[in-house]
Amino acid sequence: MSIFCLYLGMAISKGQSWPDILEKIRSHGVRVVWILFGIWIVINIIVANKKSASFINSIQGNNNEFSLEKSELL
Numbered sequence: 001m002s003i004f005c006l007y008l009g010m011a012i013s014k015g016q017s018w019p020d021i022l023e024k025i026r027s028h029g030v031r032v033v034w035i036l037f038g039i040w041i042v043i044n045i046i047v048a049n050k051k052s053a054s055f056i057n058s059i060q061g062n063n064n065e066f067s068l069e070k071s072e073l074l
Helices: 002-013 018-073
Strands: none
Touching: none
């Protein structure tokens, strides 16, 4: 959304008319949407990998603590 506002502000400052601005937004809009969607997917993959890695580490840590407690009891 901020890219759209930035583009709109630059177009207005150059003195372009509204139909020209809307036509440029319409022609570039699909490309921008796909780029933003791709960036969103990459960010979600990175976040998911970090969450799953920390989850796996916490599970392994809990298993190690449990095995230590179990060995202490025996």
